[in-house]
Amino acid sequence: MHLLTASDLRIPTYPLETNGQAESLQIRKMSGVTVHGQNDLLISHRKGYYFLVLLWEGSGRHWIDTTAYSLQPHTLYFTVPRQVILKEELHPVSGFNLNFTEEFLALDGSGTLRQLPIIQNPHNGHALRLAPADMAFVQDILEKMYAEYQAAHPWQYTMLLAYLNVLLVYLSRLYTAQYHPLDAADGAVLLGKFRTRIEESFTQHHDVGTYADMLHLSAGHLSEVVKEQSGKSAIAHIHERLVVEAKRLLFHTEQSSKEIAFQLGFEDASYFNRFFKRLTQQTPLQYRHGVREMYQ
Template identity: 55%
Template sequence: MHPLHRPPAVPVHLFQPDDATGNRSFTLVRLQGEVVPVPYMLLPHRKDYYLLFFVRHTSGRHWVDMTPYTHQDNTLYFTNPSQILVNEELAPTWGTYLGFTREFLAVQSNASLRELPLIQNSHHWHQLRLSAVDAAFVEQVLANLDAEHHRAGAWQHQLLSAHLSVLLTYLSRLYTEQLTGPDASADQRVLQAYQAQVEENFRDAHEVSAYATRLQLPAKHLSAIVKAQSGKPAIKHVHERLVLEARRLLVYSDQSLKEIAFELGFSEASYFSRFFKRETGLTPLAYRTSRPSRKMS
């Protein structure tokens, strides 16, 4: 089989049309102590859609890539389609599960939502703690979404989009306050735009100059802003993203080093191996064998 057509290394679970409404791009499920019977959640996997999970109460722990998140009350957990996820257990849960696809965000009226900090998630963080006031607000917006979700009609998509816009904008404000502070300067916005471009293009673009072209900025100017705002060179952001994806594939897939190198845009496996050792201190093979369990534990 040609490598371009090989099956994905980690299972990708596709968005399923909503059972109650048949909606093919948006779903919302309210849980009142149920255990969601989805066995694949106990194995490493990706989802091909965005997921927000507002937890009123549950127990246990889940992992996003190699980071554990112990479940806490009044907390919002969120992921985008690139993450590798796994739950350690399926526990009774009180909360709301909300999923939507890239296609939902691609609709013209929703396009601006793709630029929100929560969706871009440049900090690669996946939880927000909510105060009582924040939790009450989020709960009310989710109730509005739930009501509209079950009310079919010509205006349903527009109203779902409006309620979702309120929710994601509100959560993005919390995201920036908890992770970056409430105000973003022009240079911080350049950093955020750079990080978003790296997330989208790291497999194909390994040089800062390629991102400078995309952002229509001189490469030296972009490098200076990114270094000043983040404390590390612009190229380091690219390298860290490549290492993160390499670690995912080394731990959770059986792909060969050559296949991983090809997937990450390296022309030779030997070049990839040198790059990985320089960045981590271990060869790819040593890293893979140092993590004998493919479970997130």
């Protein structure tokens, strides 16, 4: 890592350029390429523009200020000009790279775009995990922007600004949902939404991360709010719902433990048996025999 010394004076800021020519907006479609070049690898720097990457394939690692990020698919990464970037690893990625400057934002005479959370970035964020519907929406807008950017149509910048407006408003909604601290009332609403999602999907999804994606939140934030509101962890809510359904099927049906396991989304019946015993201190068959004896 290159540590900046007093002789460096300041962290370098890179302008938005294409082949040495200044630009106010730039959009690239990447297929198995590195996000950045090698020239500033392991050198702390800032970008003099807003930088967005929609990633659907690939990996890598970098730092934003004092936080390390390992790139993951189905995520939108973003930086604003004040953030300090350090690229630690480069690997081929596929997705879209959208860059734009303050000058391009100034084309919005109302000043609305500059006030959006994704631009203001009050929580110093960098990543937005995208649910499948969000991924499809954002990718569609970027596809349209890319096609417009490649063509030389009249009023090109007016069209690009219109697309950017839609994109930034949409991303700001996701940003607010993911980063904005919830008050007690909002927390109760979120707990209700989480329980509803579990009820809809517990036989397909057993992990907190998937439900967090559905609610446009990080898994850590969802777990924190659920624990605060209910006194139980988010994963405990999911497991309890599975156990309730398993008990119902064991008591009311003649399905085998293996059949019940598959019905509840467990690929391995032996894992389901261990899961059930860990939460109830009984195997599925022990529970079935015991509870049926009680009601004879």
